[in-house]
Amino acid sequence: MKKYFSRRYLCIPYCIFLIFFVVLPVIVIFYYAVTNGEGEFTLNNLSAFFSSGYAIGTLLYSIAIAFTVTVVCLLLAYPVAYILAKGGIRKNNVLLLLFITPMWINFTLRITALKEVLTAIEGNIAYYPFINTIIGMTYDFLPFMILPLYTTITKIDNTFSEAAQDLGADSVKVFFRITLPLSVPGIISGVMMVFLPAMTNYVILDMLYNSTFIMGSLIGSYFSAYDWHNGSMISIILLFIILAANFVTDRFADGNAGKGRAIL
Amino acid sequence: MDNIIELKGVGKSFNARDYIVRDINLTVKKGEFVTLLGPSGCGKTTTLRMIAGFETPTEGSILFKGKDISKVPPYLRPVNTVFQRYALFPHLNVYNNIAFGLNLKKLxxxxxxxxxxxxxDIVDMEGFEKRKIHTLSGGQQQRIAIARAIVNEPEILLLDEPLGALDMKMRKEMQIELKHMHENIGITFIYVTHDQEEALTMSDKVVVMADGTIQQIGTPEEIYNEPNNAFVADFIGESNLFNGVMKGNMKVEFLGTEFECLDDIEKGTRVDVVVRPEDIVMxxxxDGMVKGEVISVIFKGIHYEITLQSGKNEIVVQRTRAAKVxxxxxxxxxPDSIHCMKRGKNVNSFKGVLTKKGTVMFADGEFECDLTMLYPDSSVDDNGNLMDSSGNYIDYAGTEVIVEIPFNGIRMSDDENEGGVRGNIFSLIYKGDHYNYIIKTKNGYEYILNDEYLWNENDYVSIVIPKKLIKLMRMDSEVQ
Structure with a gap:
């Protein structure tokens, strides 16, 4: 029998990688989540999470932090993305690069630098855990908000705003009735890119030496105490929360401007 | 009837040099259907956008009922636009698209x-209120775009190639419907198209534009039957164009024959003659006034297009009966079918300056020339120096001159170093036995020349001008 090379074979290396480093770990985590120290099946870890006021409190606090970071990022990024995309700034590619470049610098180095700056401003940074967390995460995630917004706003056909002007809208009304609604897909993907990592981030907090405790740190604390079972369960719960959030925003995007984007 | 909108000497340029449009003078009466017609890039859309307010003219003024609105922003102008690709808002449904302007007016x-x-009801789309824009066909979107514009009851409706995206059959239907709509709602329409048939079918007044300027304004009949110049004749409908000379009282000679005509132009004037193919009787x-041989026959559905060769000229005839090659x-x-037009220009004329080398520079080019024609009794010695009659050298460098070059006798070359100036072929018009070319240089100077052979539009060529054909005149003598 003659053997043909199929394009499908090109996927094999990735599939192997996927199985060993993505699928297997998830299975392991899942296994740990539903077993106890003796290796017996149990749902105690699940009930432990929901009966612990501390864990629930941490979850709510994480959501609050992630929400704040997302809002701050959005408020900072939108005007920048808008001006880059619309305002007649020449060489806007260079400017865009300026916003993106920090992403290319080593992460730990950046956070260390930020720590120095914060220390210079605040004195002892341990006194301001909340604000430092927000600043640190905003600093880290801002480019992920700017990029999708920039892409979406550049794609909005200028004739839409001309048509709105033609129908009697001044520039403020053009923005709120046309540009903003049409950039919703960009806002959604920006929010996803910032909100979800912000929920689980752990390194930034750790490096900024503060006591703010969010989901990432909670899991970390279980693991550092060699309690793999409860830590894994929390990871799984978080995974489901994120999946649910993803599902909801996807539906929202579809129902709204997602299809509009197809016309653009 | 009152003029609802007037364009007075309107121009738009970048750096006051590169004109997109210039010297547009146009008056539109209330209730008229006016069409701006021209090839792409002729400035018709720019003109429309200036009326809408999306562009500001750099020269002249736009008057609305006598008031200058050149600086008024688009959202305060009593005009509404139907955009080329409709620009319906994708995030709103049909109802909200149409209600957009009314909502802003806080009705x-x-x-x-x-x-x-x-x-x-007017656009025949009842029951579509709740539909999403992307579920509509091109023709339906078109109707909604018109509805969105006319619901605001504008004084003027601007339409920028609104039927361009529709297929042929749909376009014909919409043409008739637009015309009906215009009659029923009584709004002034200013319509932009490159489709001459569309313009002739729908308009009360057609404005033919080319290269940023108006070529002719008139009713569809006037434009078709009495084109102002060769460009209009060539652009509107099929036409035979010939070079002719007036031979006296309503007589014109072309195709080697003298014909009676209805145009009273001074004897001896060189003219462009237009004859429509459907007006020629085979x-x-x-029995023929002009005799020839059939060289091609093409079936076109309603008629045959027959090409006759007569001497060096080709004559295109349309008739319903076939012929054999x-x-x-x-x-x-x-006489009725012959239309004579005075030639706009008979020579190329430029301002130039003489160089130290004895050449003349003008219009992006440098050419050798005969300097003796500038100075009476001068001559050139063996070393190439110019001397007056008493043997003194003449210092001519830097002298400003008027340069005139005829259309015939100069030629194009593919070798860009052969001629004294380089440019792209910007337009060509067939004139029976030769082509009339306009070559544009990099700074927008236009050289006009005639050539027997067909070159391609946009070809990059150099222009070769024999020394003896460059006529030099003193600038000061011109002023006197």
């Missing part, structure tokens, strides 16, 4: 509902 809800209902060889045939022409 009451029942009032808006009533008006939206009425325009949906007769047996011996190789047939000998004659043609006769009614």
């Amino acid at each position: 009451s809800r029942p009032e808006i509902e009533e008006k939206v209902g009425r325009v949906l 007769v047996p060889y011996d 190789g047939d000998k045939a004659g043609i006769i022409l009614d």
Whole structure:
């Protein structure tokens, strides 16, 4: 029998990688989540999470932090993305690069630098855990908000705003009735890119030496105490929360401007 | 009737040099259907956008009922636009698209509902209120775009190639419907198209534009039957264009024959003659005023397009009966079917300056020239120096001159170093036995020349001008 090379074979290396480093770990985590120290099946870890006021409190606090970071990022990024995309700034590619470049610098180095700056401003940074967390995460995630917004706003056909002007809208009304609604897909993907990592981030907090405790740190604390079972369960719960959030925003995007984007 | 909109000497340029449009003078009366017609890049859309307010003219003024609105922003102008690709808002449904302008005017809800209902009725789209824009076909989107514009009851409706994206059959239907709409709602329409048939079918007044300027304004009949110049004749409909000379009282000579015509132009004037293919009558060889041989026959559905060769000229005839290639045939022409147009220009004329080397520089080019024609009794010695009659050298460098070059006798070359100036072929018009070319240089200077052979539009060529054909005149003598 003659053997043909199929394009499908090109996927094999990735599939192997996927199985060993993505699928297997998830299975392991899942296994740990539903077993106890003796290796017996149990749902105690699940009930432990929901009966612990501390864990629930941490979850709510994480959501609050992630929400704040997302809002701050959005408020900072939108005007920048808008001006880059619309305002007649020449060489806007260079400017865009300026916003993106920090992403290319080593992460730990950046956070260390930020720590120095914060220390210079605040004195002892341990006194301001909340604000430092927000600043640190905003600093880290801002480019992920700017990029999708920039892409979406550049794609909005200028004739839409001309048509709105033609129908009697001044520039403020053009923005709120046309540009903003049409950039919703960009806002959604920006929010996803910032909100979800912000929920689980752990390194930034750790490096900024503060006591703010969010989901990432909670899991970390279980693991550092060699309690793999409860830590894994929390990871799984978080995974489901994120999946649910993803599902909801996807539906929202579809129902709204997602299809509009197809016309653009 | 009052003029609703007037364009007075309107121009738009970048750096006051590169003109997109210039010297546009146009008046539109209330209720008229005016069409701006021209090839792409002729400035018709720019003109429309200046009326809409999306572009500001750099020269001249735009008057609305006598008031200058050149600086008024688009959202305060009493005009509405139907955009080329409709620009319907994808995030709003049909109802909200149409109600957009009314909402901004803060009309009451029942009032808006009533008006939206009425325009949906006008554009024949009742019951589509809740539909999403992307579920509509091109023709339906088109209707909604028109509805969205007319619901605001503008004084003027601007339409920028609104039928361009539709297929042929749909376009014909919409042409008729637009015309009906115009008659029923009584709004002034200013319509932009490159489709000459569309323009002739729909308009009360056609404005033919080319290269940023107006070539002719007139009713469709005037534009078709009495084109102002060769460009208009060539652009509107099929036409035969010939070079002719007036031979006295309503007589013109072309195709080697003298014809009676209805144009009273001074004897001896060189003219462009337009003859429409459908006006030419083919007769047996011996009865023809002009005789020739059939060289091609093409079936076009309603008629045959027959090309006759007569001497060096080609004549295109349309008739319903076929002919055979190789047939000998004659043609006769009614005085009524011959239209003579004075030539706009007979020579290329530029301002130039003489260089130290004895050449003349003008219009992006440098050419050798005969300097003796500038200075009476001068001569050139063996070393190439210019001397006056008493043997003194003449210092001519830097002298400003007027340069005139005829259309005939100069030629194009593919070798860019052969000629004294380089440029791209910007337009070509077939004139029976030769082509009339306009070559544009990099700074926008235009050289006009005639050539027997067909070159391609946009070809990059150099222009070769024999020394003896460059006529130099002193600038000061011109002023006197």
